[in-house]
Amino acid sequence: MLYCPKCYFYIIIIFSSIYFIIIYNNSNNTIIKRINDSRKRIGPHNKEIISIIYGSLLGDGHAEYRKQSNGTRISFSQESNHYKYLIWLHNIVSSHGYCNTTVPKIQSRIGDKGKIRYIIRFHTYTYSSFNEIHNKWYVNNKKTVPKDIKEFLTPIALAIWTINDGSRSGNSIKWSTNNFSYEDCMYLSYVIYDLYKIKTSVISAGKKDQYVIYVIKESIPILRDLIKDYIISEILYKLNY
Structure with missing residues (x-):
């Protein structure tokens, strides 16, 4: 030219x-x-990286379609108190060649009512082949659970989801699936049992059309054994350690 x-x-x-x-x-x-040029980034993709993306999208991750480059990038973001987790995640993603190796830094943002938030985040490179992920996860601009979640809900995906959206609830753990529909939550519950025999229940979050998934107490040891190798020390309390 x-x-x-x-x-x-x-x-x-x-x-x-x-x-x-x-x-x-x-x-x-x-x-x-x-x-x-995102059109040149077409894969094939390692199953672990797709599992990491799926686990992140179940939580705070976001698939961002970028019209200018006709591709999608995955954004990972956490509050600054989860700094070590995001650095761990960045090391995995960058080692697979899906983002640059520059270590993310804590940044300040203005949140609700002018409150200052401190967050840390990074993005993958933009891939045209990630458009398929975007299309599966977002229907009419609403995040939804894709039908192929079973293929990629691996132990590392479960670990990332638990770090993102899991929290202690008495002697159990709940995943804050408020943004997903009841049908999506029930489907997740079915897949988790079918794959790992982890028993869960879908419960109202106390707000209209919002639901959370609780791990039944007797299944906590199964979940713990599945994901313990991926959980950094600061998050172990979620697993009753």
């Missing part, structure tokens, strides 16, 4: 999935700009 307003020349060099634009100007300066 050649472009010359004010005598600037653009040369595009393509290496695999990365586009480089070399810009020459009248001062004989050279500027190199990299453009990532």
